[in-house]
Amino acid sequence: MRVQAGALGALGVAAVVAAGLAVPAAAEPTARPDDRSTLRVATFNASLNRAAEGQLAADLATGADPQARAVAEIIRLTAPDVVLLNEFDHDPTGQALRDFREKYLQASSVAGGAGPVEYPYAYTGLDETRPGDAEAGDTGLGGTAAEDAAPPTVPFNTGVPSGHDLDNDGVVGTPGTPEGASDGLGFGAFPGQYGMVVLSRYPIDTDRVRTFQNFLWRDMPGALLPDDQATPAAADWYAPEELDVLPLSSKSHWDVPVQVGNTTVHVLAAHPTPPSFDGPEDRNGRRNHDEIRFWADYVSGGRTDDYIYDDEGRTGGLTPGARFVVTGDYNADPLDGDSVPGAIDQLLDHRRVRDPRPTSGGAIEAAATQRGLNVAHRGDPARDTADFDDTAPGNLRVDYVLPSKNLQVRGAGVFWPMADEPGSELTGQFPSPSSDHRLVWVDVRVPGLR
Template sequence: MSRRRPATAVIAVVVGAIATATLGVTAAAATPAGSAEQSGTTDLRVATFNLSLNRNAPGQLVADLSTGTNAQAKTVAEIIQRANPDIVLLNEFDYVPDGLAADLFRDNYLEVSQGGADPVEYPYAYVAPSNTGVPSGFDLNNNGVIGGGDDAFGFGVFEGQYGMAVLSKHPIDTSEVRTFQNFLWKDMPGALLPDDPATAEPADWYSAEELEVMRLSSKSHWDVPVEVGGNTVHVLASHPTPPTFDGAEDRNGLRNHDEIRFWADYVTPGQTSRYITDDAGDSGGLKPGESFVILGDQNADPLDGDSVDAAIDQLLGHPRITDPLPTSDGAVEAAQVQGGANLTHEGDPRYDTADFNDNPAPGNLRADYVLPSRDLRVTDAGVFWPVQADPLSALTGSFPFPSSDHRLVWVDVRVHG
């Protein structure tokens, strides 16, 4: 890509203003990047989208994004165009070195009108390696065989599967990015390490040797500083493991809890975050007063599903965090139409962000979150989940989904300079 410098953090020259898109009943049109309603403030739309652009083998995503004609890529790109966020985290976007996949997705899909929507340009992007598919060299699932996705540091059949990317209309300060891909689970004080129920010893699912290499993050945790109107907003991006696909030891459920806890600790200044060390060897979390937004598919619902009790409450109840409670009418309709597990859920379906199997479980859940710091005033929020009568519902559809089983979640905040 000649216009973008190929690197782990991909940056390009800022291009022209972005036209707003119409979202129909699902969301209000976004304010153009960098606009201000009053002096010293910038209105910012931040989104997270697990767009399920993961592929089954290395090279497949690059092949699909090289054509400009891949049906799924066109559909998820149109959703992003219609939501028109200023910053968006993409989950389940395979990691490709040098930012090639991010370049292709922007060039061939986002910057080309999809379904009549206005193109959207993201001059700045950040991508970095993921723990998914990286061999651990150990039998982490204790099935007697070493190898395969379940024995990788994060589940994946090849390195980088289910990765992440941050796209932004505002400059990314790549010199200050912090990654925590290599942080060890055992180094979290009070970590919920899984226990082998067949033995008398506590917290012994992983051997001492395995704990010396076992990473906390199933993908990675990133602190990506974005410069917005003279202020820095820290984009805290992650994708904790699903709290399923394990046994009585609940190793994935416990890991999910602690991956979520990582950010709760990170945004708490002082002793609570002092244990955290990034991949460059620097310690500690955010400083008091720093602005942030926690983004990602957290794979945890406050009331339903298989996550450890109160896993997501570590963020929703945090004194430095605002929960904007994004909603959609489409989620309410889907729960009613699909029935099954949805009929027994405790949570209000209007907050759901993922359309999961309803028979027998888990049903639709709130899994995806945009959680700003309290200094960022929330002005609006929503979930891109149109009702069936809306023509845009063709973008979300029903199983097998034309886009993803997750919905784009967006929050509008006002950033003070």
């Protein structure tokens, strides 16, 4: 049964259940198939971002940050084999990630019923890092602390100054100011804010990782470049010299090959910009659409991906027949919210992509009790993955784990317990003690994994 627009708010939780909607049991998100050939892949916008550079590292260093403990407990309860964390502020020393793994994910002292989880492999955009690799004075990212005194190039576009007035407010913003955040190559108060990291129980083939941080938006054929409606010219919001430096990706796009037994699974990770915080030109909505389109073209094969080049200059997309999982917070709901119509459908309806359509009982309950804009939503509330402000945009499905069709899906879910179920203290109501997003997981069968 699908809840129709406007009907949910009047039903209430009990009526929703009585109406026949499937409400997953609390234990289901942690249940794993009794099959060693199954790989659990998850995505989680953990909201581990801070207003100032270095603040996340300082918070995590204590080992007692309450938000990080809640985020870690959710990961421990769901125990994915591979997980993409969005909005994990970049730390060029690698210490923030080491502390999160050692003091939160692996620590036996973290409150809650889930046991420690270990991820021997990680990709941060710079290098693969392993716990225990860093000896005294070693950053864990290659070279010693002295050799790395000058921070390496930040592997994200957020907070990187563009040198241009990208929001057309008449001012080239100073880095570290609100104006500077809007004029960055990607929105951010400092370089690497809202970064991401891939954690894995299986080896990451770093020699074959492809990143697309520097791919220029203008180089996408038919790009939805925004238009300055005050001029007669088309698609002219950005001046030619601005398009010479403006990347498509607001953070970065990563193809991270994970070696799972005898099989390579490509984790395609990204976090497109929210389709809001702009004007009638819809520059963010259009960029969001094209950031999503990039992966759709990348996995299409044929000549569709001929225009693509990575940060090493290699061209083309994914090899036909390759196994992949698209992961991330894509800031686009199929039916509701502010995204360009059809933006996420470029992936959901793709001939090589499978949509497992994960659900949760907590999402149904939240939409029914919070009401607000949720009442008018057209989408099925069971599939929501984010608990946003109920005045705008309401709860939405924006977080995705989408396997290729040559990977068999064994199960899928969203960690969003109902209020009377174990784990609900980790998600809560808006604002959440962990994140306004929910962890989404999918179990797939991987050939050759034993």
